[in-house]
Amino acid sequence: MDPHPDLTPEVIRGLGWLYLLLAAMNALWTWREVKRHVSAGSIAGWAVFTTLLFLVGVAHVTGGAEPEQFLIRMPEWFKSRVDQLAKPTTYFTGSLLLFVAVIWLREWLVKPTVAWVLLNLAVLFMCLSLTDYDFRQIVGKPDNVPIVSMLFIVGFFTWLYFRRAVDNDQRIAAGRPLFEQEDNDKILVWPDLVYTEMICMIALTAILVVWGVVLQAPLEDPASAVRTPNPSKAPWYFLGLQEMLVYYDPWMAGVVLPSIILVGLMALPYIDFNKKGNGYYTFNERKFSIITFLFGFIPLWIGLIILGTFLRGPNWNFFGIYEFWDVHKLENLNNVNLSELVWVDTLKQPLPVASAGASEWQKILAILLRESVGLVLVAVYLFVLPPLMAMTIFRRFFVRMGFLRYMVFANLVLFMACLPIKMVLRWAFRLKYIVAIPEWFFNI
Amino acid sequence: MVLVALLLSPFVLAWTLLAGTSVIALLATARFMMPNVLIEPPRKFKIGPASDYDLGTVATKLVAQFGVWIVHTDQYRGKNLIYALASVCTHLGCTPSWLAGEQKFKCPCHGSGFYITGINFEGPAPRPLERVGIRLSEDGMLEVDKSIKFQEEMGQWIDPASYYEVVG
Numbered sequence A: 001m002d003p004h005p006d007l008t009p010e011v012i013r014g015l016g017w018l019y020l021l022l023a024a025m026n027a028l029w030t031w032r033e034v035k036r037h038v039s040a041g042s043i044a045g046w047a048v049f050t051t052l053l054f055l056v057g058v059a060h061v062t063g064g065a066e067p068e069q070f071l072i073r074m075p076e077w078f079k080s081r082v083d084q085l086a087k088p089t090t091y092f093t094g095s096l097l098l099f100v101a102v103i104w105l106r107e108w109l110v111k112p113t114v115a116w117v118l119l120n121l122a123v124l125f126m127c128l129s130l131t132d133y134d135f136r137q138i139v140g141k142p143d144n145v146p147i148v149s150m151l152f153i154v155g156f157f158t159w160l161y162f163r164r165a166v167d168n169d170q171r172i173a174a175g176r177p178l179f180e181q182e183d184n185d186k187i188l189v190w191p192d193l194v195y196t197e198m199i200c201m202i203a204l205t206a207i208l209v210v211w212g213v214v215l216q217a218p219l220e221d222p223a224s225a226v227r228t229p230n231p232s233k234a235p236w237y238f239l240g241l242q243e244m245l246v247y248y249d250p251w252m253a254g255v256v257l258p259s260i261i262l263v264g265l266m267a268l269p270y271i272d273f274n275k276k277g278n279g280y281y282t283f284n285e286r287k288f289s290i291i292t293f294l295f296g297f298i299p300l301w302i303g304l305i306i307l308g309t310f311l312r313g314p315n316w317n318f319f320g321i322y323e324f325w326d327v328h329k330l331e332n333l334n335n336v337n338l339s340e341l342v343w344v345d346t347l348k349q350p351l352p353v354a355s356a357g358a359s360e361w362q363k364i365l366a367i368l369l370r371e372s373v374g375l376v377l378v379a380v381y382l383f384v385l386p387p388l389m390a391m392t393i394f395r396r397f398f399v400r401m402g403f404l405r406y407m408v409f410a411n412l413v414l415f416m417a418c419l420p421i422k423m424v425l426r427w428a429f430r431l432k433y434i435v436a437i438p439e440w441f442f443n444i
Numbered sequence B: 001m002v003l004v005a006l007l008l009s010p011f012v013l014a015w016t017l018l019a020g021t022s023v024i025a026l027l028a029t030a031r032f033m034m035p036n037v038l039i040e041p042p043r044k045f046k047i048g049p050a051s052d053y054d055l056g057t058v059a060t061k062l063v064a065q066f067g068v069w070i071v072h073t074d075q076y077r078g079k080n081l082i083y084a085l086a087s088v089c090t091h092l093g094c095t096p097s098w099l100a101g102e103q104k105f106k107c108p109c110h111g112s113g114f115y116i117t118g119i120n121f122e123g124p125a126p127r128p129l130e131r132v133g134i135r136l137s138e139d140g141m142l143e144v145d146k147s148i149k150f151q152e153e154m155g156q157w158i159d160p161a162s163y164y165e166v167v168g
C-alpha cells in the first residue's frame, strides 16, 4: 500500500466544493459592491475573480476522470521554504510581529474590503495547502478540524472588536456621539430577541448534529499507564499549558502559573482604575489594558494552541506545516542549568557539592551556594523590579493605584512576562532552569 | 423532659439525619479507595540471566508489563553495569520511548531526552530517570525489585542494590 496516498479524487472533489463556496461568497460580495455603486473597475475585478473561482471549482468537481490535470497545487519551493523557516523562534517572533502589526494597522484592517481580501487569501491558502499530504494529515484530523474553524472565528471576533473600537475612537475624536448611544433603538424581547435566539439555537444544533455524524470521534487504544502515544497531546484548550511545560517544571507550569492566570483574571476588575470604556467599544481610551489582554490571549494562548496542534509532532519536536512527521527527526536540544553556566562555563570549576560526610546543614548550604546566582536573579525579578517599575514606566499607575493594588498588578505582569522570557532564554542560551534544585523538587 | 423534647425537635432531627447521611456517603466514597480486585504486576520479578542482556543495549520488552527498561552499558562511570530504569519520565510521568538509532530515551509529551545512562540532557525533565532495585538471586537469575527506587541526584546510584556489575 502506498504510505503516502496523494490526492485522491475525493480530496479533489472536496477542494472543488471549497472553491465553489468561496466563489459563492464572492458572488455575494460582488453584488454588495454593485449595490454600493463603487467604481466599475473594482466591480469588474470582483466579478472576474468570482468567475475564475467558479471555473476552478467546477473543474475540480467534475474532472473526476483525470483529476491531476486540473489540479492547482501549492508550489514545492514555497513548501520547502516554509518548512525551513519553521522553528519555535520564527513562529513566536512572527506571531509577535503580527500582533504588533494588527494593532498598528488597525484603522486600515477594519475596512471591509481589506478584511474581505484577507479572508479570501486565508481560504485560498487553505485550499492550496490542502493539496499537500502532510498538511492534510494534520489539518484533517477529526480533533483538529474544529480548531481550524476556531482560527477563523477568533480572527473574525478580533476584527469585529477593532472595527467597533476604531469607529468609536474616530467618533470620540470628532466629538460625535458613540455608536452605542446613537444606535440604541430599543427592540422588543418578543418577538425580536426570542426569535433570534431560537434561530441561533436551531442553527447550532444542526451544526452539532452534522459535526457528530461527519467527523468520527478520534478514539485510540485502551489507555495504559505504561504506553504513551507519540506525540501525546493534551485537549486543544490545554495545549498552551502543555507548551508551557516544555519550559517549566511541572509544579510551575501545571500549578503555580495556571492558578495565577485564574486568580489574576478574577482580580482584574479590582486592579483596573480606568473608568473609561464602560459599556462601549474603544481602543484609544484603554490602550494599556487592551494591549496587555490581547497579548496574553492571542500570542500566548491562541498562538500556543496553534503551535501545539499543528506544529508539534512526534517526540514533541517542531515540524513545519508541510513536513512529514518523522519519529526520528533529530533536533539538538541539549540544554543546561544556569548553575552549570555560571560555575562550569564561566568560573571554570565544578559545581559545589557537600563533601561525603557532611551534615544536613552543610548539604543545604552547598545547594544554596550552587544555585545562588539563579536565586538572586529570581529575587531581583520579583522584589526589585516592582518598585523599579513603580518609579519609572508605571509611575502614573502607582500613583493612581496605591501600594497594595500596584503590587498585585506588578506581580501579575511579571508572572505573565515570565513565560516569554523563559522561552527566549531557552532558545537563545539553551537554558534549562534558572534555579535547579531537583533534590527539593524546586526548579524555576 | 425538656431534653427529650429538644432532641426530638425537627431542627435537631433534621441536622442529625443530614450529618448521618453525609458520613455514610463519605465512608462509601472512602470505600472506593480499596478496590475489590487489583490487577497489578508483582513488585519483584525475575528477568532471566545476565547473559540475556547484551552490552550496549536497552531491553524494552518488559516495559509493557512491568514498566522498566533493562539497560546494559559501560557508559556510566566506566563500569560494566546492568540496571533497571523505571519507564516514567521525571518531568510529568509519561512513558518515554527508547530510540536505538539516536541512543536516547525520548519523551513524547514535552520532548525530554535522556542518555542511555538515564541522565537527562534535553527538554524540561529536571532530573535523571529513576533506577529500581536489581540483584542476582540465588538461582543465577537477575531479579528486579520495583519497591525500591534510586535517584541519581540524591547520590543513590552508588548503592550496590541499584545495579548489577558484570565481571569478566
Ligand code: FES
Pocket (backbone or CB within 6 Å): A245, B089, B090, B091, B092, B093, B094, B107, B108, B109, B110, B111, B112, B123, B124, B125
Ligand atoms: S512528561 Fe516527559 S517531558 Fe514532560
